Structures are given as structure tokens and as C-alpha cells.
Amino acid sequence: MATEVLPDDRALRSGRRERALAHMEAHDLDVLVLGRSANVRYVTGARGLWTAGTHPFAPAAVVVRATGAIHMLSTWDEGIPDDIPHEQLYGLTWNPMNWVTVIRDIEGAATARRVGTDTISPTFAQLLPLAFPFAELVDGEPAMRAARRVKTAEEVSALRQAIGVAEASLAAAVSELRPGVTEQHLSGVLLEAAAAGGVTTPATQEVAWVTSRDHPWRRVGGDGRVSPGDLVSLTAGVVAGGYIGEVGRTWPVEGGDPAAVRDLYRRSAGLWTLLFDACRPGAPTSDLLAVYDTAGEPLPPMPVARGLGLGFDPPVVTSGLPATAAEERLEPGMALAVTGYVWRRGAGAVLRREAVLITPDGAELLTSSPVWKR
Amino acid sequence: MTVIDIPAAADPTRMNRERGARLRTAMAGQGVDALILLGNNAVTYATGASWPLGDSGLAHVDRPVAVVVADDPLPHLFMPFREGTSAQSPLPADHVHPPVYLEFDEGVRNFAAVLADLVPGGARVAVDEVTGAMRGARKALFPGGPPVDAALVLTVAKMIKTPDELACIRTALRITERAMADIAGSLAPGMRQIDLSAAFVRRAYEHGALANVLDPIWQVMPDSRAAGVWTTHGDLALPLLTTERELARGDVLWTDVSINYAGYCSDFGRTWIVGQDPNPRQRAQFTKWWDIHTAVKDVLRAGATAADLTRAAVAANGGSKPWLPHFYLGHGMGTDPAEMPFVGTDLGEEFDAQLVLEAGMVLVLEPVVWEDGTGGYRSEEVLVIEEEGWTALTDYSYAPYGD
Numbered sequence: 001m002a003t004e005v006l007p008d009d010r011a012l013r014s015g016r017r018e019r020a021l022a023h024m025e026a027h028d029l030d031v032l033v034l035g036r037s038a039n040v041r042y043v044t045g046a047r048g049l050w051t052a053g054t055h056p057f058a059p060a061a062v063v064v065r066a067t068g069a070i071h072m073l074s075t076w077d078e079g080i081p082d083d084i085p086h087e088q089l090y091g092l093t094w095n096p097m098n099w100v101t102v103i104r105d106i107e108g109a110a111t112a113r114r115v116g117t118d119t120i121s122p123t124f125a126q127l128l129p130l131a132f133p134f135a136e137l138v139d140g141e142p143a144m145r146a147a148r149r150v151k152t153a154e155e156v157s158a159l160r161q162a163i164g165v166a167e168a169s170l171a172a173a174v175s176e177l178r179p180g181v182t183e184q185h186l187s188g189v190l191l192e193a194a195a196a197g198g199v200t201t202p203a204t205q206e207v208a209w210v211t212s213r214d215h216p217w218r219r220v221g222g223d224g225r226v227s228p229g230d231l232v233s234l235t236a237g238v239v240a241g242g243y244i245g246e247v248g249r250t251w252p253v254e255g256g257d258p259a260a261v262r263d264l265y266r267r268s269a270g271l272w273t274l275l276f277d278a279c280r281p282g283a284p285t286s287d288l289l290a291v292y293d294t295a296g297e298p299l300p301p302m303p304v305a306r307g308l309g310l311g312f313d314p315p316v317v318t319s320g321l322p323a324t325a326a327e328e329r330l331e332p333g334m335a336l337a338v339t340g341y342v343w344r345r346g347a348g349a350v351l352r353r354e355a356v357l358i359t360p361d362g363a364e365l366l367t368s369s370p371v372w373k374r
Numbered sequence: 375m376t377v378i379d380i381p382a383a384a385d386p387t388r389m390n391r392e393r394g395a396r397l398r399t400a401m402a403g404q405g406v407d408a409l410i411l412l413g414n415n416a417v418t419y420a421t422g423a424s425w426p427l428g429d430s431g432l433a434h435v436d437r438p439v440a441v442v443v444a445d446d447p448l449p450h451l452f453m454p455f456r457e458g459t460s461a462q463s464p465l466p467a468d469h470v471h472p473p474v475y476l477e478f479d480e481g482v483r484n485f486a487a488v489l490a491d492l493v494p495g496g497a498r499v500a501v502d503e504v505t506g507a508m509r510g511a512r513k514a515l516f517p518g519g520p521p522v523d524a525a526l527v528l529t530v531a532k533m534i535k536t537p538d539e540l541a542c543i544r545t546a547l548r549i550t551e552r553a554m555a556d557i558a559g560s561l562a563p564g565m566r567q568i569d570l571s572a573a574f575v576r577r578a579y580e581h582g583a584l585a586n587v588l589d590p591i592w593q594v595m596p597d598s599r600a601a602g603v604w605t606t607h608g609d610l611a612l613p614l615l616t617t618e619r620e621l622a623r624g625d626v627l628w629t630d631v632s633i634n635y636a637g638y639c640s641d642f643g644r645t646w647i648v649g650q651d652p653n654p655r656q657r658a659q660f661t662k663w664w665d666i667h668t669a670v671k672d673v674l675r676a677g678a679t680a681a682d683l684t685r686a687a688v689a690a691n692g693g694s695k696p697w698l699p700h701f702y703l704g705h706g707m708g709t710d711p712a713e714m715p716f717v718g719t720d721l722g723e724e725f726d727a728q729l730v731l732e733a734g735m736v737l738v739l740e741p742v743v744w745e746d747g748t749g750g751y752r753s754e755e756v757l758v759i760e761e762e763g764w765t766a767l768t769d770y771s772y773a774p775y776g777d
Binding site: 003036047049050054077079086089091094120122123141184188195198200201202207237244316322 | 412413414415425426427428429430431432433434435436437454455472473474475477478479480481484500501502503504505506507509510520521522523524525568569571572573575576577578579580582585586587588589590603604605606607611613614615616617618619620634699700701702711716719720721722
């Protein structure tokens with residue numbers, strides 16, 4: 001982070017815009033109206049105000065394929081790249097009809113035939129046709145997803161920086177782990193460290209978790225305080241330069257059954273080896289699900305892998321979407337957060353989350369946080 | 375005079391029951407038979423489930439979804455595994471479902487199959503978001519015809535807070551105020567904006583926050599409007615983002631932070647000066663702000679309109695609006711950091727004239743005053759509207775400008 005609000009680097013911006021415009025063409029879209037922060041950042045290169053959780057749809061950026069012009073919601077020009085001039089900025093409004101007026105006046109709106117949105121609300125589904133009188137309104141998210149799924153070299157470099165901050169903040173929390181501290185304290189330490197490292201925007205605020213000895217994944221009882229023998233999972237997720245860096249580790253607290261703890265970490269290491277082996281170009285993402293079966297571990301309820309990027313990116317590999325996982329292939333340039341999860345009654349769980357980049361001939365591990373070893 | 379009796383701590387069971395009743399009344403009023411809710415804050419309101427919210431980008435794949443059916447007093451919750459927070463759901467097991475993935479065709483097909491058993495065929499359905507995959511499967515998801523916007527139902531239900539909701543908001547404010555008091559005590563020249571953010575998030579968590587809601591704002595005000603950044607309307611920019619900028623003695627900061635407690639947001643705004651006391655011109659800015667804010671509070675009560683408030687503010691400011699054109703004089707707050715009632719927005723004067731305030735509504739008043747060379751003054755006051763006036767929920771000093 002700098003001492004002033006800067007747009008994303010020019011090479012990063014132009015690489016992404018080229019991909020977005022190419023996929024607009026491939027999907028036969030004349031205009032994209034984007035509401036999701038990740039998509040808006042992708043095409044504009046401007047940092048927005050981070051607020052937690054999902055946001056209702058509003059037209060925060062408009063991309064016109066014919067001219068390549070990007071129009072965006074911003075009441076000021078601080079942090080806006082110079083290739084989005086003042087005339088292409090529109091201010092915040094609370095009045096839905098004012099959105100219509102602004103968008104209708106954009107060059108290309110009047111003649112657009114196919115307009116994509118990345119998501120929509122029923123209200124905007126009624127309003128947007130007023131701004132695009134001759135257009136069919138269609139799903140534009142597949143085009144954005146296709147653009148986002150493979151990372152440019154500049155994006156990979158941004159991901160590495162984000163992962164670095166996530167790992168440093170994880171280390172800060174691990175150093176505070178001892179009997180008597182609370183999950184709340186560990187969360188505060190981790191988020192403070194990320195902010196001090198220049199990232200005030202978390203990807204996840206679910207940070208520290210005393211894993212249950214009685215239920216494979218549900219949190220049962222407990223007062224959020226770390227006790228001797230607990231297995232404590234820590235996940236760090238930050239949004240740095242717009243990109244999500246994630247890492248997850250589990251650390252044992254002194255006082256547990258050493259044999260049970262060793263067994264769990266041995267299982268976790270074995271599972272991880274198989275997961276990493278399944279990360280290769282051309283492989284169906286369902287291989288990552290199959291690995292759990294091979295290792296004799298039950299599939300966890302969270303996604304086993306999902307794309308890392310400006311938000312979630314394809315693929316999302318989870319037991320809830322088996323057909324999707326079978327159809328989806330890994331490609332060079334995809335970045336994934338891959339999760340290994342094992343549990344043992346009476347001991348707890350070991351969660352391990354690594355960031356992986358698919359390369360032309362295999363995969364590169366982007367994370368390097370230490371793993372507990374006896 | 376009756377005043378709302380806010381309990382010291384919220385009773386979650388009663389809060390869920392009363393919110394559910396408000397929601398179903400609003401559904402009945404709009405002829406809606408079933409709600410499908412994807413927005414994080416809407417799900418919290420409808421189900422009582424709260425969790426530390428993450429970045430919106432991840433939230434699209436990893437989010438709870440709620441289905442509310444008019445003739446069932448309990449909502450259905452489709453809950454992802456939430457690391458560290460998958461506590462016991464307030465709902466019985468037959469109302470808690472595995473996660474759904476509404477970004478994907480397969481996920482929408484699975485959801486539609488479950489939905490067909492929950493929602494009667496010809497039902498009038500309201501939804502707050504239609505993802506691309508949902509749009510592709512709209513006939514299966516919405517066999518009764520195109521859905522209406524659930525935001526309109528939520529707005530009506532959420533507008534008036536139950537006493538338990540007010541207790542949550544008050545606790546969220548106390549946590550925020552304690553964290554900000556720690557920051558104010560350490561504020562000194564040479565600190566960076568992000569150092570304040572780091573300390574704030576640490577303190578907020580330690581004082582009991584469930585999550586941070588807003589990238590904290592520590593905006594250094596310009597010496598003059600003309601020296602500030604370019605804006606579409608020519609007035610001041612706010613909020614400008616936090617960087618590693620070092621704070622200098624005499625910098626005037628407009629602060630703005632928000633956290634979440636039990637699903638409810640806080641809102642905190644104060645003007646601070648780095649390393650020195652305000653000069654007489656700066657104190658005069660505060661006095662003017664105080665007069666405006668007092669004039670608004672003097673007319674604030676159940677039955678007043680939003681236009682009554684804007685008129686009082688404009689009159690106290692000598693005829694011009696004491697708020698920024700892209701914002702408002704005030705806004706509501708609950709599970710969303712800014713929600714209805716909005717007062718003084720570009721929805722227009724007619725909207726404000728028709729908006730009648732009622733007891734139990736929460737209002738965050740945030741007038742601003744500005745004179746070149748002073749850094750201006752802005753603070754936020756959270757109030758609950760009463761039959762005969764209001765009760766302050768904010769409890770924080772105006773130092774260094776006043777008590």
C-alpha cells in the first residue's frame with residue numbers, strides 16, 4: 001500500500017481489460033453492466049470502498065465493447081486510472097431512476113443489442129430495459145468468469161503479494177496460541193497484523209477455531225477459549241490489491257494425546273500429497289474430490305478447492321457439485337485454494353489450506369507457511 | 375410518556391420470533407407467499423443466523439440462503455460450513471439444509487428440486503437477487519411467474535426495530551466506542567492511517583465484535599474545497615480510502631467505522647484533530663454542527679416526516695443543506711449499515727415529505743459543516759425514535775471539540 005490511493009498498475013489493468021473485451025466478443029455482448037466488486041475491479045482497476053458481505057446489485061461499472069470505454073460509479077477521481085476520464089464517472093445515487101438516466105446517456109446504450117449483467121435484482125431487471133431500449137438482457141457472468149479463470153502474469157504476481165500478507169498475519173496469530181487465549185483474541189491479532197502489513201480488507205473474518213473433538217465439523221459447545229490439547233485451526237484470508245490470498249493451518253496446543261495428534265497430522269500430510277498431485281493441467285477437478293476417497297477420508301462440507309482471484313473464480317470443487325466438478329478441467333494459469341481436512345473423534349480436526357498455481361507441466365505451491373511436525 | 379424499554383441483552387428467541395412476525399406481516403401486505411433471500415444481511419434478518427462476514431467476492435459462492443414461506447412460522451436455512459462459527463442453528467433440523475451453490479447450473483437445479491417441496495406451485499415469490507444461473511432456470515425456480523423484489527418486503531419489515539434488535543445495536547455501538555476511545559487516546563503525529571485501522575480491528579475484536587463491516591476511514595480533510603479531490607458535484611469527497619499516509623500535527627480527520635455484533639451494525643463518526651486542540655474557528659464549526667444537530671433533534675419524534683428534519687437542518691444552516699450531495703442528512707441502520715429510513719437523499723423532497731417516521735425506527739444523523747481553512751466538522755449520532763422524541767444510542771464525547 002502506498003501513501004495515496006493508486007489505481008492498479010497499467011499492465012495489470014490492460015491485460016485484464018483485453019481478456020474482458022475478448023470474452024465479451026466471444027459471448028456476443030455489446031455492453032456489460034457489472035455490480036459485483038470483483039468484476040468492477042477487474043475492468044476498472046480502481047480500488048473501491050470495502051464493506052463486508054454481499055452487496056445488492058447496482059450498476060457500478062459499464063463496459064461498451066464497440067468503444068472499449070469503461071464508465072463507472074465514483075463520485076470522485078481519487079484512485080481512478082487516467083484512462084477513465086471524468087466524463088465517464090457517475091456519482092452515487094439512491095434513486096433508481098437516476099441510474100437509468102445515467103446509463104441511458106452512455107454512448108452505445110441506445111444501439112446495444114445484447115447487454116449482459118453479472119447478476120441482477122428484480123427491480124433492476126425492470127429498470128435496465130429503459131436504459132437499453134433495443135437490447136436483450138442476458139447473463140454476462142459467464143463472460144466475466146471465462147476472463148477471470150486464467151490469470152495473467154501480472155495477476156499471479158498480485159496473488160503472490162496477497163498470499164505473503166496472509167501468511168505473515170497467520171504467523172502472528174500462531175505465535176499467540178496458548179491455553180487460555182480466546183478465538184476472538186487470535187482473530188484480532190491476525191486481522192491487526194494484516195492491516196499493519198498494509199491490508200485493511202479481509203477476505204474472511206472467520207479466523208480462529210477450536211476444532212471439535214465430538215463432531216466432524218460442527219462447533220459443539222465450548223466458550224471460544226483455547227484449552228490444553230485443543231487442535232486450533234487458523235485461516236488467513238486477505239484482499240490485497242484486490243486479490244485474495246489465503247492460507248490455513250491447524251496447530252495443536254500442548255496437552256493432547258500425542259499418538260492421536262501424530263496420527264491426524266500423518267493423515268493430513270498423506271491427503272495433502274494426493275491433493276497436490278491431483279493439481280495438474282488437463283485433469284478434471286473431480287480428481288480433487290476422488291482423492292478423499294483414495295485417502296479413505298470423508299469429503300468435508302466446505303469446497304475442497306476454489307479459484308483464487310479478485311473474488312471467487314472458477315472452479316469451485318465441492319461435494320455439493322459433483323457433475324460440475326466432472327466437467328471442469330484444470331488449466332495452466334488457474335490459481336486455487338485447496339483444502340485438506342481430516343478429523344478424529346476425541347482429538348479434533350486438522351485443516352490445511354494451500355494456494356496452488358496450475359502451470360503448463362504441473363503445479364506450483366504458492367504458500368509456504370510451516371506445518372506442525374512432531 | 376412511554377419510552378421503548380431496551381433490554382440489557384437481547385433475547386435471541388424472542389428477537390427471531392418478533393422479526394419473523396414482522397417479515398410475514400410485510401409479506402402479507404405485499405401479497406408475497408414466499409421469500410428467497412441470498413443477501414447476507416437479509417438472511418441474518420430472516421433466520422437469526424449471524425457469522426463473521428467476509429469479502430463479497432467469496433461470499434457469492436459461500437453464502438447462506440434463506441427461504442421464508444408465509445404459512446410456516448420458521449424459515450428454512452441453507453447453511454454452508456462456516457469455519458469456526460458453525461454453531462448450533464436456532465432452527466430445528468428439518469429447517470436446516472446443506473449449502474446451495476446458486477452460481478452454478480447444477481447448484482440451481484438441486485435448489486429448485488428442494489424448493490418445489492417447500493413452496494406451493496402457484497406461489498407469488500419474492501427474491502433479492504437472481505444470479506445468472508438462476509436466470510437460466512427461472513421456469514423451474516419460479517413456476518408461479520416472474521419473482522418480485524424481496525428488498526421491498528425487507529425494507530418494510532426492517533424499518534421498525536424490536537427492543538431486542540435495539541439492544542444488539544446498542545451493544546455494537548458500545549464495542550465500537552470502546553475501541554475508538556483506545557485509538558483516540560493513542561492518536562499522535564507520525565502514525566499512519568493504516569496503523570489506526572490495525573489497532574481498531576484488534577480492539578474491536580477484543581471488545582466483542584463479530585466482524586469488521588467497513589474498511590475504517592480516517593480521512594484527512596483538505597484546507598479548502600478547491601484543494602480537495604475532484605468530485606462529480608463539486609462538493610467534498612467522502613469517504614476517501616485509507617492508505618499508509620502519515621498523519622501530521624493539526625490534520626483534521628473525519629473518522630468513520632462500523633462493526634457487526636450478533637448480525638447488527640454500528641456506525642461511528644467523529645471529527646478529530648491530530649496532536650492539537652481546535653482553534654476558535656474550528657470550535658465555531660463544531661458549534662454550528664451542534665446547533666444543526668440540535669435543531670433536527672428538536673423536531674424528531676414519531677409522526678414527523680423526513681422533510682421536517684431536512685427543513686430544520688437547512689434552516690439551522692442558514693438556508694443551505696448541511697450534508698453532502700451524494701449522501702443524506704440521516705439514514706437508518708440495522709442488519710445493514712445504511713438502510714431505510716433515508717432522509718435527504720436524491721430520492722427527492724416529495725419522497726421525504728411522504729416518509730413518516732415512527733417509534734422504533736433507528737436514525738443515524740450525520741450533518742456536516744464546512745468552512746475553508748478549518749477542516750469542517752462531521753459527527754454521527756445514532757438515535758431511536760420515540761413517540762415523544764428520541765433516545766440516544768450513541769454514547770461518546772466530541773473531544774477535542776467539546777464534551
